[in-house]
Amino acid sequence: MFHSIDRRSFGALVASSAAALLTGKSAFSQQRxxxxxxxxxxDDQGHHSPVVLEAWKSASRNCVPDVIVDQSQTFQPILGFGAALTxxxxxxxxxMPADRRNSFLTELYSPQGMNLSVGRCCIGSSDYSTQIYNYDDAPGDTKLEHFSIAHDEVYIxxxxxxxxxxxxxxxxxxxxWSPPGWMKVYGSMLGGWMDRDYLAPFATYMLRFLSAYKEAGVxxxxxxxxxEVETDQHGMMPACFWTPQMEAExxxxxxxxxxxxxxxxxxTQLWLLDYNYIYWKRVDWQLKDVRLASYVDGVAFHGYEGQPxxxxxxxxxxxxxxxxxxxWSSELKSNPAxxxxxxxxxxxKILQSGARNITLWNLLLDENGKPEVGPFDCVGVVTLNSKTGELVRNGQYWALYHFxxxxxxxxxxxxxxxGDTNFTHIAFQNPDGEQVLVLSNQGFPRSVQIQSGDRILEVPLSRNSITTVTWRSTS
Incomplete structure (x- = not known):
């Protein structure tokens, strides 16, 4: 593991008393x-390392806290955090060697580790694939007699x-990322547009994928x-442009x-868009169709263009x-580590704007952002050095970890x-009543005062740091 004391070890120290106090009471029913x-x-000195804080103190009349946390005001539920298993x-x-792979996946998905609980899959080839493929490459096979997920059975x-x-x-x-090429105008998975004549077969294709994965135990x-429904990526990778009208149909x-x-x-939930913030008007227009909206369970956004x-x-x-x-992803030319x-x-900012989850892009890529069949230079949440086998946990990883x-x-x-805009903060309350505050500080070292109820907690923030604070409350 990559922290000497995990949150559950800390939590065990107060669990017995907190559980008794919470029994039979709503977590939001009273001031706590x-x-x-x-x-x-x-920070630059360590990753997800325990920090010793002073005790909570009573707030003085003249105290002006930097952050006030109010558990009585609640917003969206949280589904979880993760990355794409491309x-x-x-x-x-x-x-990877079997024992090392198991150790790494346990680090990622175990509740005692990083606690990832969400992942993204690709229906056929994306740009981050070893080759371009789909599940039925027989032109004109509208009955999908040649449908097969054999490619995915090898390692996905x-x-x-x-x-x-x-x-x-x-x-x-x-x-x-693209229907089979023969369902599209110009007949290629690389860019292009959907052909209206194949809407019904493509719907069946999507259900066949869901059924096949379910039968395979996933x-x-x-x-x-x-x-990314509004681009064909200039024909440089598997992609498909859908007009709002055709997607609605x-x-x-x-x-x-x-x-x-x-x-x-x-x-199975059906989510709209799966593209950048700037396309919210497209979603608004589509959801005005009452029949269409009756099938929609959510709207999915990417972070590459626009604002949360x-x-x-x-x-x-x-x-x-x-x-x-x-x-969303870092790029090789940035400072990903x-x-x-x-x-x-x-x-x-994404979570403050109502997102119920965070799913970042590729979970794992090599030091060159490979393998991929597209034009981009994305960085994995974790980098696997192809020469040494070393795993480098990038900035995305540590940010995700703190949540x-x-x-x-x-x-x-x-x-x-x-009121201070030199650092950012966001707070949550877990189902068991535990409260979580995540603070990110890109600027100079400082100390901030957190107020919850009539108590104040002093929290030091180092330069280029993330600090996660957890606590429980009593009546």
């Missing part, structure tokens, strides 16, 4: 006062099964129509009805529509406020 707190920090990531994992499904064995409640969402909990008249009428698959606050428009215009975050504070800042190891499925984001 914080007791013993624990903290972990990532063909490329699964390929690299499959080539075994890795997914292994992750699920460690984390049985792992929530997997999946997207296609049920998928949510799907999107298309990854596809969901309303084909995929939605077929999915909901299938007794084995009807609970644009996701707020969906909540404003369509109250109660769940928001999910499904892709040391940009944890920037990533924590960005993840904070995922402490914020459990079913947690609620709770209110936190403060």
């Amino acid at each position: 006062l914080p007791v013993s707190s624990y903290a972990w920090r990532t 063909d490329s990531s699964c390929y690299l994992l499959s080539r 499904l075994p890795i997914l099964r292994q992750a699920r064995a460690i984390r049985p409640d792992l929530f997997l969402h999946a997207s296609p 049920p998928i909990q949510a799907i999107c129509t298309q990854n 596809f969901i309303r008249d084909h995929l939605g009805p077929k999915l909901r009428s299938d007794a084995q698959l009807s609970k 606050e644009q996701m707020d428009e969906i909540e404003r215009l369509h109250p109660g529509m769940p928001i999910y975050f499904t892709e 040391g940009d944890w504070a920037q990533w924590a800042h960005d993840l904070t 995922s190891a402490h914020v459990n499925r079913g947690a609620r984001r709770i209110h936190s406020e403060g």
Whole structure:
């Protein structure tokens, strides 16, 4: 493990008294006062290392706290945190020695480790694959008599099964980068547009994928129509452009009805968009179609263009529509090994704008951002050195760790406020009543005062750091 004292070891010290106090009472039913707190920090001196804090103190009348946490104001529930198990990531994992792979996956998915609970799968080839492929490459096979997931049975499904064995409640969402080429205008998986004549067969293709994965022991909990639905990536990789009208027709008249009428698959969620913040108006237009909206369980966003606050428009215009975050990545030309504070800042903004999860892009790539068949230079959450076998846990990893190891499925984001913009903060309350505050500081070292109820906690923040603080409250 990569921290000498994990959150559950800390939690065990106060669990017995906290459990008695919480029994039979709503976590939000009354003003509650914080007791013993624990903290972990990532900075240039160490990663997710325990930090000793002074005790909570009574707030003086003249105290002006830097952050006020109010558990009585609650927001979206949290589904979890994770990264994409692409063909490329699964390929690299499959080539690791079995004992080392098991140790690494346990580190990632065990509740005693990083506690990842969400993952993303590709329906056929993405740009991060060892080759371009789909599940039925027989032109004109509208009955899908040649459909097969044989490619995935080699190493993708075994890795997914292994992750699920460690984390049985792992929530997997999946997207296609392209239908089979013969279902598209110009007949290629590389870029291009969907052909309306093949909407019905493609809906069946999507259900065949879901059924095949379920039969293989890897049920998928949510799907999107298309990854990055508003671009064909200039024909440089598997991609497909869908007009808003054609996608609406596809969901309303084909995929939605077929999915909901299938007794084995009807609970699979259907998410819209799976693309950047700036396309929120497309989603708004589509959701005005009542029939289409009846099949939609959420909206998925990427972080490459626009601002997280644009996701707020969906909540404003369509109250109660769940928001999910499904892709973002560092680039090789950036500082991927040391940009944890920037990533924590960005993840904070995404969660403050209503996202119920964080799913980053490739879980694992090599030092050159390979394998891939596309034009981009993404960095994995973890880098596997192809020459030495060393695993380098990048800034994305440590930022994700500070959330995922402490914020459990079913947690609620709770209110936190403060006027200082030199650092960012976000707070949660776990289902067992534990409160979590994540602070990211990209600037100078400083000490901040956190107020919960009428108590104050002093928390030192080092330069380029993430600090996670947890505590429980009593009446």
